Amino acid sequence: MDLDQLLQYQWNAMLPEFIILGVAVLLSVLDLFWKKQKPSVIGWLGFIGIIAATISLITLFPKENVSILYDTFVLDHFAKVFKLLLLIATAIVFLFAIGYRSEDSAFPYSEFYYLFLTALLGAMMMSSSADLITLFVGLELLSISSYILVGLRKKNVRSNEAAMKYVINGGIASAITLFGLSYVYGLSGSTKLGEIAYQFSLSQTEEVQYLLGISFLLVFIGLSFKIATVPFHMWVPDVYEGAPIPVTSFLSVVSKSAGFIILIRMILSIFGQASLNNENSVLEGFQTFLIILTMLTMIVGNAVALKQQNVKRMLAYSSIAHAGFILASFVSFSPYFYLDAIWFYLIAYTFMNVGAFAVIYYVKEKTGSEHISSFAGLYHDSPVLAISMTIFLLSLAGIPGTAGFIAKFNIFLSTLSINPPLWILAITMIVTTIVSYVYYFGVLVQIYFRQTENVKKTTIHYTTYIVIGLCIIGTILLGVFPNIALDFL
Amino acid sequence: MESASILLSAIVFSPLLVLLFLLFVPKKEFGTIRLLGFLGTLPAFILSSWLLWQYHQGLDLSTIAESRNWIRFGLFPDEENRPFTVNYELGLNGFSLLMIWLASFLSTVASVASLQIKERVKGYFIWFFLLEIGMLGVFAAENLILFFLFFEVTLVSLFFLIGKWGGFEKEKAAYQYLLYNGFGSGVLLLVIAFLFAKTGTVQISELTTFLQRDDIPFTNNDKLWLMIALLISFGIKIPIFPFHTWMLKVHVQAPPAIVILHSGILLKIGAYGLLQFGLGFFPNEFERISFLLLILGLVNLLYGAFLAFIQDEFKLVLAYSSVSHMGIVLLGLGALNEAGLQGAIFQVISHGLISALLFYIVNIIQSRHETTKLQKLGGLASYMPKTAGLLLVAGLASLGLPSMSGFISELTAFIGVFKEYLIIGLIGTIGLILTAAYILRAVLSINFGSPKFDKNEEDMKWVEFTPALVIVFFILLIGVYPNFLSNPLKIVLLTLLKGIGG
Secondary structure: OOHHHHHHOOHHHHHHHHHHHHHHHHHHHHHHHOOOOOHHHHHHHHHHHHHHHHHHHHHHOOOOOEEEOOOOEEEOHHHHHHHHHHHHHHHHHHHHHHOOOOOOOOOOHHHHHHHHHHHHHHHHHHHOOOEHHHHHHHHHHHHHHHHHHHOOOOOOHHHHHHHHHHHHHHHHHHHHHHHHHHHHHHHHOOOEHHHHHHHHHOOOOHHHHHHHHHHHHHHHHHHHHHHOOOOOOOHHHHHHHHOOHHHHHHHHHHHHHHHHHHHHHHHHHHHOOOEOOOOOEHHHHOHHHHHHHHHHHHHHHHHHHOOOOEHHHHHHHHHHHHHHHHHHHHHHOOOOOHHHHHHHHHHHHHHHHHHHHHHHHHHHHHHOOOEHHHHOOHHHHOHHHHHHHHHHHHHHHOOOOOHHHHHHHHHHHHHHOOOOOOHHHHHHHHHHHHHHHHHHHHHHHHHHHOOOOOOOOOOOOHHHHHHHHHHHHHHHHHHHOOHHHHOOO | OOEOOOHHHHHHHHHHHHHHHHHOOOOOOHHHHHHHHHHHHHHHHHHHHHHHHHHHOOOOHHHHOEEEEEEEEEEOOOOOOOEEEEEEEEOOOHHHHHHHHHHHHHHHHHHHHHHHOOOOHHHHHHHHHHHHHHHHHHHHEOEHHHHHHHHHHHHHHHHHHHHHHOOOOHHHHHHHHHHHHHHHHHHHHHHHHHHHHHHOOOEHHHHHHHHHOOOOOOOHHHHHHHHHHHHHHHHHHOOOOOOOHHHHHHHHHOOHHHHHHHHHHHHHHHHHHHHHHHHHHOHHHHHHOHHHHHHHHHHHHHHHHHHHHHOOEHHHHHHHHHHHHHHHHHHHHHHOOHHHHHHHHHHHHHHHHHHHHHHHHHHHHHHHHOOOEHHHOOOHHHHOHHHHHHHHHHHHHHHOOOOOHHHHHHHHHHHHHHHHOHHHHHHHHHHHHHHHHHHHHHHHHHHOOOOOOOOOOOOOOHHHHHHHHHHHHHHHHHHHOOHHHHHHHHHHHHHHHHHOOO
């Protein structure tokens, strides 16, 4: 490959990635050589980088599909919309991170900021790759960055425990995925998704079909770690609780979105065409199995959340439950609402969940605790935050008028619009949603009905208020005028 | 189809205007807040009364229907280029017009009754207005999504009203309310989502015509299940035995001013939904379960009446009496003929007025005595003659004294039942006798006997007395001039009966 050939590639399709990469490098260099550094400057630089990447991505929207570097990088519609989702979510989380102050005086703020960027880069690569190698590298880039992010509070025991659990679980999950992918490579002789899909769509002997089934199970189960669904959900509560709160929100929205992105990219293209028993594709053959996992995820997430007294842990279980809802849309394989439903759910979830975490951060700063009772009397000393939290929780519970409702309704439609309708999933969703009312409204009861003596005022960084404001706008706007987002797809 | 009338939006969202004002009033200005609370309910009441009047004069309701583009999902698979659409659609028929009028009227009444709310008045009225918007919206909604949206608004706002301003066990009551009704609306959402997924529309009239066609993608079995799901979701709201425990708690624990709305309007949403959607969408399936409805109605009627007879808490007497009276609605629906349906709707509205009046009086009694236990009250007539007189009137209306609305409703409903099933009608009349017994037992023991309280208790002031008189006026009006209700209902009944081939 000579230089001319290299220059012929449409590199501008990768502009958003280059910007993020450049800013991440710049920040790490600054961190190294700038002696009397101000963390906030580094933070804002990172934020500007994300915004610039978002703008450059938007300019790429009218572009035709691009595929460069032998399909390791493709920019199709899927990549564009999901990258936009990732960028918006990270921008909000990043703003939250800028306002975050750790109780640990040696907290490495600069690393904190640029590790978000590298993680984001990994996620963006995943949404834009059609090759197993780059998909996996993107996944690992995201994972490794997040392992460090979780353990950044070095002196905090919980943070260390969380990081440890995260690394070990994540390592196991990656290994399982990779093991499954090795079968895929062995059976098809290629790492290109398009090539693999073609190979598998040809008729296969029974032995191969058997191996395909195994590899599907391994890949899916390994990836369920990232999206935090059964059977790889046990890490979620501990890691969410131990991580610094912006990292928690990053894991729950960006990392989860990335998980779904890779799930859709890989599983749909590899196993969507591959036939299992000469009639069904692998995906259809395993649909029952996936449905059971989805139901378990919804049930486990919502049922265990009932007993949580720590609000962060509660939201961790709720995050498992929400992953279950999104997975319900994934396993329905409905032709009409498929990507829309998942995309919309993720963006809605971003707004409501990050918003809720931002309010939890305020309460933590005020009372020093994340126990549910520390929300008592919030309405009296900070009505605005109380109302914000109400909106976020109602949205998480799926009450109409909020983004959460439209998101859930979309998923209902995708489970019911197919033939025959997946009643069992829809009914599980309804029942678990009603169960979830108990714990979401439990927080509201504390906020409005309980009194507290602790009326100490706390100030938090203004960016946190901006985050809450943005999240409210997002939650309400998408709830009342969902077409702003839906038309976009 | 876009249409420009904004009258219905104005009615539904009129409380919002005052609500915004309210946000800027300081918390301590109780007087101003209460005044605003009262004024905020007036526009809807005035407009809907005017509308009702116009309708009596022959106004065509389709001219005030509203439709705006709202949400479009992906393309509907069966037909070319038609997206799944949810428009913002408001519209009325005779039944919903009456309900919206009743809702706005009782809101005004309840806002006066809310004078008894002594703490956190501002927060109270904010939720109160949201509740009112929800109630008005439910009846004005012309599509299922919008209906569901407003339905959930009432759910959330009532949760807070009960949980914050209620009695001793308020939080438990609020939770029970939330979970039961959350379940009900969950089932409803399932039905809505399924219909939407299969037909691509949620507009009520479109769905009604669509579901009558033969080439629809549903089997009769599907339809039966949908009908049963609707029966469960609205049955919880009505409430049908055995789903009634939550409403007993709400009746006792919620502030009486809110129970006026709860018992007067919110419970009626169940009957409204069963009629508009259950009977409207699935007339044949409705016919198949009509006998079940009759049995359920009978159970409600007798069970409620028996238990009302042995309660020593006046609110519980009224709560069970609501269960019992809703049984008559079910009986009327189950009879499935013109008289039965008309009686059911009459009963919905009449009971709305009567139970509102009763709880209005409960509110007065409770504010003076801090209790509504039958044993602790007595001799009211001797020191609070106005209240006692009203209570007697309300009691008589409730037991169905001729010339009052209760009588004409029960009469028509039972005519319907007798036409179809003689035995069930006969058993049902036992319930009516019991009604007289438990109402008189409760009312007489409160009004007469030796006074158990200091005679200095203040009787109703004129501010409090006037709304009650207006309710009494309407109860009598319906009693002596039933055309007030039956005229607006003519077309609705005709359409419904056409559905069942009657």
